[in-house]
Amino acid sequence: MKEVSVSRRADATPHASALIEGLRDIGYSLETAISDIIDNSVTAGAGRIQIITETYSDEPYIAIVDNGEGMTEDELVAAMRPGSQNPLVTRSAPDLGRFGLGLKSASFSQCRRLTVVSRKAGQTCAAIWDLDDVAERNEWAVQLPDDASGIPAVGHLGTTGTLVLWQKLDRLTGGFSRNAAKRAEVINQRIAETERHLRLVFHRFMEEAKPLRILLNGRILRPLDPFARKSPATIADPEERLNLIPGDVDIQSFTLPHYKQMSKMDWEDIGGPEGHLKSQGFYLYRGKRLILYGTWFGLCRQSELTKLSRVRIDIPNSMDADWKIDVKKSSAQLPPIVRDRLKKVIERIQAGSKRTFNKRGQKLVDHERLPMWHRIQADGQIRYRPNIEHPAFAAFAENLPSDLRRGFFNCIALVGASLPIETVHADMAGAAEEIVPDRVDEDTLAQAVRATLSVLSEAGKDMKVILSLMKDVDPFRSAWEDTQRIIAATIETKEKEWSPC
Ligand SMILES: Nc1ncnc2c1ncn2[C@@H]1O[C@H](COP(=O)(O)OP(=O)(O)O)[C@@H](O)[C@H]1O
Ligand SMILES: [Mg+2]
Numbered sequence: 001m002k003e004v005s006v007s008r009r010a011d012a013t014p015h016a017s018a019l020i021e022g023l024r025d026i027g028y029s030l031e032t033a034i035s036d037i038i039d040n041s042v043t044a045g046a047g048r049i050q051i052i053t054e055t056y057s058d059e060p061y062i063a064i065v066d067n068g069e070g071m072t073e074d075e076l077v078a079a080m081r082p083g084s085q086n087p088l089v090t091r092s093a094p095d096l097g098r099f100g101l102g103l104k105s106a107s108f109s110q111c112r113r114l115t116v117v118s119r120k121a122g123q124t125c126a127a128i129w130d131l132d133d134v135a136e137r138n139e140w141a142v143q144l145p146d147d148a149s150g151i152p153a154v155g156h157l158g159t160t161g162t163l164v165l166w167q168k169l170d171r172l173t174g175g176f177s178r179n180a181a182k183r184a185e186v187i188n189q190r191i192a193e194t195e196r197h198l199r200l201v202f203h204r205f206m207e208e209a210k211p212l213r214i215l216l217n218g219r220i221l222r223p224l225d226p227f228a229r230k231s232p233a234t235i236a237d238p239e240e241r242l243n244l245i246p247g248d249v250d251i252q253s254f255t256l257p258h259y260k261q262m263s264k265m266d267w268e269d270i271g272g273p274e275g276h277l278k279s280q281g282f283y284l285y286r287g288k289r290l291i292l293y294g295t296w297f298g299l300c301r302q303s304e305l306t307k308l309s310r311v312r313i314d315i316p317n318s319m320d321a322d323w324k325i326d327v328k329k330s331s332a333q334l335p336p337i338v339r340d341r342l343k344k345v346i347e348r349i350q351a352g353s354k355r356t357f358n359k360r361g362q363k364l365v366d367h368e369r370l371p372m373w374h375r376i377q378a379d380g381q382i383r384y385r386p387n388i389e390h391p392a393f394a395a396f397a398e399n400l401p402s403d404l405r406r407g408f409f410n411c412i413a414l415v416g417a418s419l420p421i422e423t424v425h426a427d428m429a430g431a432a433e434e435i436v437p438d439r440v441d442e443d444t445l446a447q448a449v450r451a452t453l454s455v456l457s458e459a460g461k462d463m464k465v466i467l468s469l470m471k472d473v474d475p476f477r478s479a480w481e482d483t484q485r486i487i488a489a490t491i492e493t494k495e496k497e498w499s500p501c
Pocket of ligand 2: 039
């Protein structure tokens with residue numbers, strides 16, 4: 001760069017009130033804000049973190065209390081300084097901090113008054129940032145109260161630890177600043193939504209031998225393992241390690257159990273409010289803390305095919321700059337070297353699930369197995385057409401006079417041509433597991449069973465083969481018990497008809 005001579009400088013200290021208000025809007029949500037406060041507690045060695053909410057009073061608050069190492073007054077004043085630590089300084093491996101901003105920016109994103117009370121070596125100290133006070137005085141001066149004993153939730157502090165208290169919750173009132181009951185309802189709802197996020201983000205700390213306990217209003221939160229590793233039906237691929245200059249990246253792919261292999265409650269818990277389709281993808285951990293989840297980083301689409309695939313990526317905090325971890329620790333970008341490797345991981349997953357799906361789908365449209373539908377792939381298009389040669393149709397049509405027979409086949413062709421593909425597609429994208437074939441009544445099923453049975457036995461197939469052919473195709477597959485009963489009854493009747501006595 002060419003030298004430019006400078007002989008004068010002017011004071012450009014930021015206006016405290018403007019800058020501190022600006023810190024409020026860097027995009028935190030309640031869940032990412034609370035997670036950032038909890039990060040500090042984890043870094044301070046806390047084993048127990050309590051979230052206490054008082055929503056019904058005239059002065060609602062949210063308090064986060066830990067039993068970590070606490071801070072002296074000097075440390076506390078330094079912690080209250082926006083930008084208390086340079087992001088370029090190397091941090092110790094378990095440190096979940098980043099810019100020296102989190103405590104302040106996460107708090108101000110939700111409230112106008114932040115109080116921190118900390119206890120260390122028998123001393124208790126407190127400091128307050130009140131945005132109304134900063135606006136009035138327009139100076140970077142934090143308040144140091146003379147006595148901490150009257151501060152809400154301070155009684156929850158133990159021998160060492162820190163209380164982070166949010167008051168003036170202007171961002172959480174949902175517009176009901178005067179209606180206390182409605183306001184409480186909004187805050188409680190938001191807190192309830194946060195619960196799942198915390199169970200997910202800190203699940204690895206909660207699963208350790210000496211587990212981290214997070215309590216929400218006295219209730220211990222259960223860890224939520226996004227890979228359902230405790231389920232015997234989860235498939236875990238071997239772990240791969242990428243040795244890079246700033247640190248190692250560990251990658252491991254998981255295939256979640258099929259929804260039929262899990263309880264409905266566990267399936268919904270793991271899928272979350274957005275469902276499994278939206279929760280597939282990479283799960284990126286920095287340290288053991290989940291930063292980002294449910295995204296393929298633009299490398300492929302979230303599709304039905306890969307709905308059960310989740311890939312764990314572990315990165316150390318020495319790679320923050322390479323992954324462009326943001327202040328909120330809720331977004332990251334893929335470094336190019338990692339990108340290539342992850343592309344390969346995705347290709348492998350896609351090939352694997354295509355095979356599984358094709359195998360399952362093949363049986364349903366396999367010509368050998370007398371399917372009700374044909375899958376016809378031609379000219380770059382895929383069509384589904386009812387199989388009018390299916391014994392259930394053919395046997396019935398045979399008994400019709402020829403003019404009606406023609407009309408009957410026309411009706412079936414019409415059903416095929418008006419298959420509501422778009423609706424099925426939209427439903428599949430939402431909750432594929434809720435789409436099931438229509439139930440047929442006993443009479444319809446019996447007619448299809450008898451017709452199929454007679455065609456197959458006339459073709460010389462033995463009973464074992466017939467059963468195996470029918471078991472995989474609908475409508476028999478989804479009503480297999482009834483089908484077996486009808487088969488047994490049909491055989492019994494036939495045997496009676498044949499035997500002379
Ligand atoms: N709960 C806590 N217990 C002990 N120290 C804390 C706690 N919260 C914050 N601190 C101190 O305050 C500093 C600033 O926190 P923060 O603004 O979140 O930035 P960062 O986490 O990026 O360092 C931390 O580095 C830590 O020294
Ligand atoms: Mg922090």
